[in-house]
Amino acid sequence: MKHKLMLGRYIEGYSLLHRLDPRSKLAGMFLFIAAVFLIDSYITLSIGFAFTIMIMILSKIPLTYYARAVKPLLLLIAFITLFHIFFHSEGARLLKAGVLTVYSGGLEKGIVAAGRMTLFISFAAVLSFTTQPDRIAGALSSFLRPLQKLGLPVDRLALMLSLSLRFVPTIFEEAERIWKAQVSRGFSLAGQPFKEKARRIIALLVPVTVSAFRRAESLADAMEARSYRLGAPRTQYRQMSWQQIDTLFLLSFALPLYFISLLN
């Protein structure tokens, strides 16, 4: 099951993007999101695309991989596009099909909406393809660290995040195994009313949950046995080092931001 999703996978490589500090990539993503929010026309959309395609090329990962990342969400994108197309009536009338009318304004809005979603997903893909999950978590933790003074339990959150990254795939594998075991015992949801389906899913949820809790207890023991103490000072083996290239990377986001807001 864990292998069915393209988005969220790390793909090994040595491109520029791979070598950047995860903090610059994460910060860049926030800037990018801001830029994408400002996109509202064909022109601004093309600027966004041009910038994104450049980044994707720099990642040295085939564009087909990015296409596959977007694929699962095509239905959603199509839905949003059609929604915009049929519910906006600015601009020239282009087409009339029975009750529905398509206007050029609606078409633009629809395409722009589709484009924005695609850009979001593509950039998220760039981040996840080129940055190992624990590095993203590390970057996030370091951004949140100042909030520790305000009482936010950053250490706890960071621990939760890194353990989730390590164990969610393992738990999924176990869930798959339990599902197969139950199917082998005749478990089936086919042709059942919704209420019955919900009742039957307990055959999966109970064992997976019990096992997850047992695992959590074992992990807590094992961590304590390895001298882990929450909140105690500990060394960071993996270090992030901010280079000049990271500053340059971050500054490069100023370009699309500037032009898009200009033409907004």
Add this chain to the structure above:
Amino acid sequence: MPYFPNSDNKTAAIQLNNISLTRGKQAVLKQLTLEIPAGQWVALAGCNGSGKSSLARLINGLLQAEQGEIVIHGKRLHSEHFFDIRSQIGYLFASPDDQFFGLTVRDDIAFGLENLALARELIEQRIEHYAQLLGLIPLLDRHPATLSGGQKQRAALAAVLAMEPSILILDEATSMLDSSFRDDFLTLLTQLNREQQLTIITISHDIKELAAADRLIMLHDGTVLADGKPDVLLKRQHLLNTCRLEAPYALQLCRELKLHGIDIGESLDEQEVLSKLWALLSSKSLTATRSSR
């Protein structure tokens, strides 16, 4: 009867005095008193529910006894001292997955060392050294999902040894793995015990593992059933039965041969029994050739 093989000057690594532990209404350990000298390799056996795993967990503070005291290297075990004492005790669990925290082998070995707040250069050194010892260098950057159970367990052992404990507890560490892993494991433990005088406690159902230790303690129903040399205790069938262990083939063969009037003594060791049988055969064939002349 307590057994002190090294009763000369060596300080006790672990002392349990009058320990009682209950879980709910069940008494898990009943007024247990035990002393383990430094550098001793102790095997703990017993059926499920005998209290052996609880005993191990008491030693590093994962469980707390209702009564009695535990002394490690002269320090009384108290929640204030948990960190200090735990840093001297390496604990290996049975499940390879549930003690692998890092996203790579390297990160996992680093985990414990980070907890000890060691300097980065030292962490780097220890990772290299212990990965080398456990044959993990080619696997250092692998994700646990790509590793077999045996490889993960080796990584866990490296991670625990890297913290350079003076006491090593192995809680059924090989039970989920196959026999080839076990043999390599035993060789390594023997090396660590001899060369570094590491105090070792292994909990196991495997006769070979139990036989490799200096001392065997068999628990039953929360008390010590037997305490002595593995070579002696593992030949006692009633003890094997109580602990749900099976006599090794070599021993079974010795006993069956005795039923046929052939007495080669009793041994747990395959090679020893074979040697005795060969010796018996050569003496017989000598007799045969002599009488045929």
Add this chain to the structure above:
Amino acid sequence: MGITFEQVSYSYKELALKHQLALDHINLSVKSSQFITIVGAPGSGKSTLLQHLNGLLRADHGTIHLLDMVVSPSPAKLPKQLSQRVGLVFQYAEQQLFKQTVWEDLLYGPLNFEVSKAEAESAALAAAEFMGLDEAVLAKSPYELSSGQIRKAAIAAVLAAKPEIIVLDEPTASLDAASRGELMGLLHRQCSEQQRTVIVVTHALEDVLPYTNQIIALHKGSVLFSGAPHELMLRIDVLEAAGLQMPAAYHFYFSLEQQLGLDLSKLQYYPSAPQLAAAIKAALDGLN
């Protein structure tokens, strides 16, 4: 009848990356009502093979014959009742239990396969009795049982559906020695008393040797060996490829065979301690 695999191939289709050939033109043949053991190193294809036996996985190519059923690659339909007639017990089977009491979990399987409540109850009772689970155990929650008992309960839950073929993946994993022997004995009785075909995947050869008729060794998705246990013991290369060690019984036998003029066929091909002792005695008497 029995079970036959003809040129069966299967690869895992993971998104992107290469296709991994897990089963590579497997050909094998097994008679019914036998106790069969499958061995192989991790990654050899054992668990993939098992999942083809009850339709969890569909072969890409090749045909599988199970008793009177035929399983062909999709879009051909799976034979009806395949998962009832072939019971598959996964490793650490106790993880699948989820009902409040063991008894309810035993009923789960048969009821899923649309058997009447009365039949389900009698089947569950028979399975519990066979595995040595008494009334007190049946009334308990699975989480209150010992490791040996809970393993037996999980296996009983699959037996309750009355499969004709039972497949078990490492059924003795993590059990103590006495429990392992007990469980294997029970599985053998399923074979000898109830004529069921029993297929066990294991790396603990000592556990199965007193009972198994046939051992199949897999290596990198192909069948490396299929034959009697004593024949396997002569193939050190196969033992190594499968990550197995020669069991003590055969080690002793082969070490003494020549000098004593021992004959494995006289020992029913398995040199158990009593039998080997008797053979040694006979040979020594012969020398006098």
